[in-house]
Amino acid sequence: MINKKVLKNIEPFNDIFYKGCFYSSLFPVISSFNRNIMSVLTNDIIIYNYAKDGNTILLNKIFKPVKDLEEVMHGELITVKTYTDCTDIIGFISAEISNEKPIVIWVDSFYQSNRCDTYMKKHWPHTLLVYGYDNDSSTFDIIEHNHHESLSYQKVVIAYQDTVDAYKGYLENFEQNSDSSIFVFNSDSDKSGNHDLQSNDKYQSTYIKNLHSSITIISRGIEDLKAFTRDFYLIISNEEVLFANMEGLLEGVNSIINAKQAEKYKITKLFPELKEPIDTLDEIIKHWNYFRTICGKFFYSSNYRKKDFDNALKRLDGIYLLEQKYLSDILKI
Known part of the structure; x- marks a missing residue:
C-alpha cells in the first residue's frame, strides 16, 4: 500500500x-462518481408532522423514503x-x-x-x-x-x-x-458517466410517480399544520406555557425551513420552468422565517408581546393556504 x-x-x-x-x-x-443526488431527493416525501402532549406542542418536517438507501444507490450503479x-x-x-x-x-x-x-x-x-x-x-x-x-x-x-x-x-x-x-x-461503472443516469427525465418521472402515490400522507401533513395552528392559538395567551414550548418549536421550525429549502432546490433543478410553484415555496419560506423570528425574539429576550404572536398566527394561516396551493399546482405537472 x-x-x-x-x-x-x-x-x-x-x-x-x-x-x-x-x-x-x-x-x-x-x-x-458522476451521479446525481436527485436520486436521493426524489426518493423522499417531505411531510409535516404534529405531536401534542398536554400543553406541549411540536410541529416539524419528516422525510418518508420510498425505497431504502441501498436500493436507491443500486439504481445509480x-x-x-x-x-x-x-x-x-x-x-x-x-x-x-x-x-x-x-x-x-x-x-x-x-x-x-x-x-x-x-x-x-x-x-x-x-x-x-x-x-x-x-x-x-x-x-x-x-x-x-x-x-x-x-x-x-x-x-x-x-x-x-x-x-x-x-x-x-x-x-x-x-x-x-x-x-x-x-x-x-x-x-459499478466507469466514472466518465452514463447519459441515462444523468438524464433529468429519469428523476422527473421518479418525482412525479412518488408524489402521486403519496398524496394522502402529504395532505394529512397539511392538516397537521392546521391542527398545530389551532393549538398554537390556544397557548399564545399564556406566556408561561408559550415559553415552555419555545425551544422545541424553534427546533421544529428550523427543520421545516431546511426541508422547504430542500424542496425548492429539488423543484428548481427538476422543473426550472415552473415559476409559480417555486414562487409559492419562496412565500412559504418567507412566512416560516417570520414565524421563527418572532419565536426567537421571545425565547432569547423573554420579552412577550401578544401582538407579535397574533401576527405569527396570521402567518400560520397563510402558510396553510399556500401549502394547499403548492400541492394543487405541483400535481398538475
Whole structure:
C-alpha cells in the first residue's frame, strides 16, 4: 500500500442542508462518481408532522423514503457495503481508499480536537467523509464543518489518533442509534458517466410517480399544520406555557425551513420552468422565517408581546393556504 493517497473529484456539498450530517457526507460521494443526488431527493416525501402532549406542542418536517438507501444507490450503479464496527479503523480506511473507495464513518465529535464546539465538551454523533490518508503526517483527509450548527462544509484533515478515539467513542456512546458505523462506496461503472443516469427525465418521472402515490400522507401533513395552528392559538395567551414550548418549536421550525429549502432546490433543478410553484415555496419560506423570528425574539429576550404572536398566527394561516396551493399546482405537472 502506498504511503499517501487522496481520491479525486471529492468536493464539499453546501447547496442545502438535507436531513442530517450523513447526507452532507453522502452527496459528495454521489457527485464524485458522476451521479446525481436527485436520486436521493426524489426518493423522499417531505411531510409535516404534529405531536401534542398536554400543553406541549411540536410541529416539524419528516422525510418518508420510498425505497431504502441501498436500493436507491443500486439504481445509480453505486454499491454500499456497511460494517457495524472495526478493530483497526486506520488500516481499514487506508486500504479502502487505496482501492478508490470513499468511506463515511460515524464518530463522536467529543474526541475531535479540530471541533472547538464539542471537543471534550459535548458528546455528539456525527459523520465524516474520509477520502484520503497520509502516513507521513498521520492524518486523514475529510469533509467536515467546524460547528454542529454550521451548514458550511470544507476540506480539512484529522489526526489518526483523533479518528480512532472519535470512532471508538461513537461505538461506546451511540452505536444503538444505527445498525452500521461504516459505509464504503464503490462505483459499478466507469466514472466518465452514463447519459441515462444523468438524464433529468429519469428523476422527473421518479418525482412525479412518488408524489402521486403519496398524496394522502402529504395532505394529512397539511392538516397537521392546521391542527398545530389551532393549538398554537390556544397557548399564545399564556406566556408561561408559550415559553415552555419555545425551544422545541424553534427546533421544529428550523427543520421545516431546511426541508422547504430542500424542496425548492429539488423543484428548481427538476422543473426550472415552473415559476409559480417555486414562487409559492419562496412565500412559504418567507412566512416560516417570520414565524421563527418572532419565536426567537421571545425565547432569547423573554420579552412577550401578544401582538407579535397574533401576527405569527396570521402567518400560520397563510402558510396553510399556500401549502394547499403548492400541492394543487405541483400535481398538475
